[in-house]
Amino acid sequence: MQTLSVWKQARSPNYKTNVDKEYPYSEVPFLGEYNLIKIPYSLSELIDHVDYWGEGKIVTSHGRSGYENCYNVNHTFQLVSNGEDRDRKIPNRIPVLSSTNCDTSAYIRGNSVKTVTLMGAPINKSCASDIARIVNTDVGKVVVFGFNSGSPEIANLIDALKIKDLYECPNYDLPEELQGSSSFDSHFAFLNVTMLKDRLYKLVIDGEFDQAVALSSKLDKDGARDVLTATVQKLLESNSAANTKLMSFAYKLWNGEEKDIVRNNFPPAFKLIFGQENVTILNSGYVQVLKLDTQTDSYNDRLAWGDSNDRTSTRQGLKLVAQKDSYGDRLLMGHNGDIHVDETRFRWTFALWGGAGAATATK
Structure with missing residues (x-):
C-alpha cells in the first residue's frame, strides 16, 4: 500500500x-x-x-x-x-x-x-x-x-x-x-x-x-x-x-x-421404504389398505383386497424392495415367506402423493 x-x-x-x-x-x-x-x-x-x-x-x-x-x-x-x-x-x-x-x-x-x-x-x-x-x-x-x-x-x-x-x-x-x-x-x-x-x-x-x-x-x-x-x-x-x-x-x-x-x-414413509421395513399400503382416495387374501389360487398367488377395517394384522405386512429393477420399479413383497413372488407379476410402481388412487406408505 x-x-x-x-x-x-x-x-x-x-x-x-x-x-x-x-x-x-x-x-x-x-x-x-x-x-x-x-x-x-x-x-x-x-x-x-x-x-x-x-x-x-x-x-x-x-x-x-x-x-x-x-x-x-x-x-x-x-x-x-x-x-x-x-x-x-x-x-x-x-x-x-x-x-x-x-x-x-x-x-x-x-x-x-x-x-x-x-x-x-x-x-x-x-x-x-x-x-x-x-x-x-x-x-x-x-x-x-x-x-x-x-x-x-x-x-x-x-x-x-x-x-x-x-x-x-x-x-x-x-x-x-x-x-x-x-x-x-x-x-x-x-x-x-x-x-x-x-x-x-x-x-x-x-x-x-x-x-x-x-x-x-x-x-x-x-x-x-x-x-x-x-x-x-x-x-x-x-x-x-x-x-x-x-x-x-x-x-x-x-x-x-x-x-x-x-x-x-423426509416423511416417515421414506425411512420405512428404504429400510425395507413392513409397511401398510393405504389408498387415500378410498381410505382402504391393501390386504392379501389368506388363500392362494391355482397359480399359488394371493389376491389383494382393499380393506376399510383391518389395518393392523399381518395380512397388511407388505415390504418394498429398496433397489429398483431395469424398469425403474420396486418389488412389493408379502412379509410371509410362503407367499409366491414372481418378478414380472408382482411389480408395483410406488407413489407418495395424495389424491384418489394414490398409494401411501404408513407404519
Whole structure:
C-alpha cells in the first residue's frame, strides 16, 4: 500500500473502462469517524455489487480480473496494482483502514448489497464479518475466487455468513455478470435460503441427483436443514413427475451414505421404504389398505383386497424392495415367506402423493 502523499499524486480512476458511480468519497482518504452519506442513498434500494479488495476491471497477459461496474472496497491508499491502469486510483473505491480492520459501516448500510465478490485476497475474521454485515439476507449472495476447500478463509466465511442464513452451494453456476474472469479457475458461492431452495428443487426436477446429493450433504453439515425440509415438501406438493424424482433423489441419498438426511427431512414413509421395513399400503382416495387374501389360487398367488377395517394384522405386512429393477420399479413383497413372488407379476410402481388412487406408505 502506498503513502498518503503518493496516493494523492496518483492519476484519477479510469472511468472509460469502468462505470463511474459518482461516489463522493472515492478519491478521499478514510473518513470513517465522520458522519458520512451512506450507500445506498435510499433505504428502499439495494446495491447491486461490491467487490471486496477490488481494483476495477484489470486485463493483463495473465488474464482478466475484477469488474467494471461495481463498488470496490480496498485500503485507503491502495492504487491499482496491475494492467494498463497500474498506479492509478481505484474506481468507485470505498476505503478501509487495513486488512485487519475491515469496517465499511461509515460508508455502506448493513444488509444492503445483492452480490459481494472477492478474488484471491485474504479473508480474515474482520473481512468475513464485514462481508456478512453488508450482504442482504433475502436476496444476497457471496462469491469468492481462488481458494481451496477447507482453507481458513472459507472457514471464516462459513462462520460469518451463517448469521445471515447464507450457506455454501457446491457446483454453483456463475451468472453471466460474474463470468469472464480468467485469473482464477475455482470459486465458492454462498447463497440465500430462497436461492438454495430453488437450486435444490431444480437439481432434483432435472434429474441432477449427484449434484443434489452434494448440495444436500453440505446444507445438512452446515445446519441449513430448513432448506432441505422445505424443498422436500415442495416436491411432495408438486405433480406426480416431481414425486417420482423425489423418490429417486431419496434413493440416491439413502445409498450414498446420507441416510440421516432422509430420516430427518423426509416423511416417515421414506425411512420405512428404504429400510425395507413392513409397511401398510393405504389408498387415500378410498381410505382402504391393501390386504392379501389368506388363500392362494391355482397359480399359488394371493389376491389383494382393499380393506376399510383391518389395518393392523399381518395380512397388511407388505415390504418394498429398496433397489429398483431395469424398469425403474420396486418389488412389493408379502412379509410371509410362503407367499409366491414372481418378478414380472408382482411389480408395483410406488407413489407418495395424495389424491384418489394414490398409494401411501404408513407404519
